[in-house]
Amino acid sequence: MAEYVCLFHKDTVIVKSPRKSPVFLRTIVLLFGIVCGIYICTVCLRQINTVSKIKTQNLQVIESPSPDSNILAQLEARIPTLHYPKPQTFSRGECIQNPVRFFAILSMQRSGSGWFETLLNSHINISSNGEIFCAMDRRKNISTIMQTLDRVYKLDWFNSASKNECSAAVGFKWMLNQGLIEYHKEIVEYFNYRGVSVVFLFRRNLLRRMVSLLANSHDRYAKLLNGTHKSHVHSQEESLNVGGCSFKLQADNQLYIINK
Numbered sequence: 001m002a003e004y005v006c007l008f009h010k011d012t013v014i015v016k017s018p019r020k021s022p023v024f025l026r027t028i029v030l031l032f033g034i035v036c037g038i039y040i041c042t043v044c045l046r047q048i049n050t051v052s053k054i055k056t057q058n059l060q061v062i063e064s065p066s067p068d069s070n071i072l073a074q075l076e077a078r079i080p081t082l083h084y085p086k087p088q089t090f091s092r093g094e095c096i097q098n099p100v101r102f103f104a105i106l107s108m109q110r111s112g113s114g115w116f117e118t119l120l121n122s123h124i125n126i127s128s129n130g131e132i133f134c135a136m137d138r139r140k141n142i143s144t145i146m147q148t149l150d151r152v153y154k155l156d157w158f159n160s161a162s163k164n165e166c167s168a169a170v171g172f173k174w175m176l177n178q179g180l181i182e183y184h185k186e187i188v189e190y191f192n193y194r195g196v197s198v199v200f201l202f203r204r205n206l207l208r209r210m211v212s213l214l215a216n217s218h219d220r221y222a223k224l225l226n227g228t229h230k231s232h233v234h235s236q237e238e239s240l241n242v243g244g245c246s247f248k249l250q251a252d253n254q255l256y257i258i259n260k
């Protein structure tokens, strides 16, 4: 009995000693184990997911080649149409076989169209003729607009931006307020019929767009417009006329700062 008690006592001692060890640590170990288990499980699941995804993707590509051909067809449809114009004012010489692409840059003022046009014109075989509809008499009615367009796309239009007989792309810049909105239906028909690619530039920021409109109306009423526009600069005098119809660079400095 005494032994038993002793044993019992020992037992209690033995039992008590682990009870004394902090439960807190045990729970931490347990939690750590749980977290590790969950982490390993998620990693495994992720790997399984990616493997299965790759498999299904591969299956899609192999099983359905039709989307690819669709995309190709769409891309082909987007490639600008090729033309072989025969200008009346000069002979294209040996470049008569070279295809020409037609384009038009439609834009609002201060949308970067001048910069974009200068960039295009820096290529030796691209000719962008500037704002040809600055002059009122060219956009008096739809027939004068069509005549002007015909002259441009038959390569019979001459200005400082006109290139050689080997031009591979020809176009011009057209502001939305230069007769474009009034005759938009006829112009869209003409562009579709002719196969003209349209590049549309506008400012995404609404506030900046409003500032541009404001600055534009200021320019219109506060300055003389001579109707001359040069997308190329060859002299200091010409540089004064660069930008829009004939805005003075100095006077516009403030606006260009807003542009940036």
Ligand SMILES: *[C@@H]1O[C@H](CO)[C@@H](O)[C@H](O)[C@H]1NC(C)=O
Binding pocket: 095, 098, 124, 125, 166, 168
């Ligand atoms: C311009 O066109 C000519 C004639 O087609 C061609 O020989 C030349 O390589 C072109 N230049 C550039 C920079 O593409």
Ligand SMILES: *[C@@H]1O[C@H](CO)[C@@H](O)[C@H](O)[C@H]1NC(C)=O
Binding pocket: 140, 141, 142, 143, 144
């Ligand atoms: C367009 O304007 C021109 C030049 O003023 C004129 O000769 C022509 O008759 C006009 N056409 C139409 C359809 O109004």
Ligand SMILES: *[C@@H]1O[C@H](CO)[C@@H](O)[C@H](O)[C@H]1NC(C)=O
Binding pocket: 224, 225, 226, 228, 241
């Ligand atoms: C623009 O027009 C004004 C007034 O008609 C004239 O004095 C000025 O010389 C013209 N500028 C150019 C570059 O033609």
